[in-house]
Amino acid sequence: MKKNHLLISLRPTGLVQLAFALLLILSQNIALAEKQNCSAVSDKTCTTAHALKKGINLGNMLDAPWEGAVRGLKVEPEYFDLIAENFNTVRIPIKWSNHASTSKLAIIDETFFQRVEMIVDKFLARDMYVIINVHHYNQLVMKNLPPGEVSVDEEVVKLRLLNMWQQISLRFKNKSDKLIYEVLNEPNGKLNNTEWHSLMNDAVTIIRSNEPERILMVGPSDYNSIFSLAKFTPPKDRNIIISIHDYTPFTFTHQGASWTFAKDMKNISCCSETQTEEMKRAFITAANWNKSTGYPLHLGEFGANEKADMQSRVNYTKFARKLAENDSIGWTYWEFGSDFGAYDPKKKEWKQPLFEALTHD
Ligand code: GLC
Numbered sequence: 001m002k003k004n005h006l007l008i009s010l011r012p013t014g015l016v017q018l019a020f021a022l023l024l025i026l027s028q029n030i031a032l033a034e035k036q037n038c039s040a041v042s043d044k045t046c047t048t049a050h051a052l053k054k055g056i057n058l059g060n061m062l063d064a065p066w067e068g069a070v071r072g073l074k075v076e077p078e079y080f081d082l083i084a085e086n087f088n089t090v091r092i093p094i095k096w097s098n099h100a101s102t103s104k105l106a107i108i109d110e111t112f113f114q115r116v117e118m119i120v121d122k123f124l125a126r127d128m129y130v131i132i133n134v135h136h137y138n139q140l141v142m143k144n145l146p147p148g149e150v151s152v153d154e155e156v157v158k159l160r161l162l163n164m165w166q167q168i169s170l171r172f173k174n175k176s177d178k179l180i181y182e183v184l185n186e187p188n189g190k191l192n193n194t195e196w197h198s199l200m201n202d203a204v205t206i207i208r209s210n211e212p213e214r215i216l217m218v219g220p221s222d223y224n225s226i227f228s229l230a231k232f233t234p235p236k237d238r239n240i241i242i243s244i245h246d247y248t249p250f251t252f253t254h255q256g257a258s259w260t261f262a263k264d265m266k267n268i269s270c271c272s273e274t275q276t277e278e279m280k281r282a283f284i285t286a287a288n289w290n291k292s293t294g295y296p297l298h299l300g301e302f303g304a305n306e307k308a309d310m311q312s313r314v315n316y317t318k319f320a321r322k323l324a325e326n327d328s329i330g331w332t333y334w335e336f337g338s339d340f341g342a343y344d345p346k347k348k349e350w351k352q353p354l355f356e357a358l359t360h361d
Helices: 002-009 012-034 043-051 079-084 110-125 154-172 193-210 226-231 273-293 310-326 352-359
Strands: 054-057 089-092 129-133 179-182 216-218 240-245 297-301 330-333
Touching (some): 089 110, 193 216, 226 240
Parallel strands (some): 054 089, 179 216, 216 240
8 A cells, every 4th residue: 555655646746746845845944054053052042033033122212311201202002012013022121220229239119110010011911022121221331421310339330230130030030931131232331341241241140040041132342233243252051142233334324313423424325335235244244153153143223313314214224124134133123213213103103114114025
């Protein structure tokens, strides 16, 4: 019987089927080869890194000096469905440092903690991946603090970061494993590369004492720059994803951005061949680093501000997205409803061309 069956399936139509099956297997292998190298991490972390796919940052809300301080932006109840229906991942930047006591204990204000927890729970309930971080803890990185910043004794600045993570981790340790902690947004300035490595490892140790398995994100110095991956040594831990940020071509993405050297630039469009070559170089550097280390990458921020013309923002967004996706790198666009935003909170609608550039394949 078995032999007969084999003979039947090897008739010409059977051979065609076999050829198709082989092609399918081959193409799957090719697809697998395009996945990131995950040799340094657990299978679960590898799967998660790839499942983060499309995402968006809830920027300038909980990371503002206080919620509402930037353009009156707050996390509104309708945002949960709006984001969950269109993205796999939400990154929630949080300025815990302004909502914690000024002593080394950095006791987090209970009302603020409840607010963050409610928002995290709403997204988790919608089965999203949720990344929370410590954002704009400016005293760690700046000598002169911007207005609106709670200032503390220099000696307790780093300890406070550790104690914040201790509290966050104790409080959230029973949450879904789709919740991811990112130790610190964009280390830079006075927090040099050596200091950042030691602070990062201390924070990871503290979180691990409560949560041995939670997936954590950390990233290189110089604002999580791809070009600083070369001097970045991830913690020795199998549940780590590396967060990178990329705003090349910077004079395009940050034209008119008051906090950068590009503040007086304007009318810069995207994307010329020089610009796309620059963008490609960054992603080649990132992919090579992943290949040689085995730590998966996530593009935590990329985006272009509203001073640029809409068509150029669309061109940029599509191109950057594709570069990340070609390397199987998940991304979270910077950001939802503020100066880089894909959504207009006043009109209560997506900025359609940008929204399509982000969500349509
Ligand atoms: C960083 C900053 C944020 C800024 C963005 C784009 O995430 O924290 O405030 O808007 O980069 O420059």
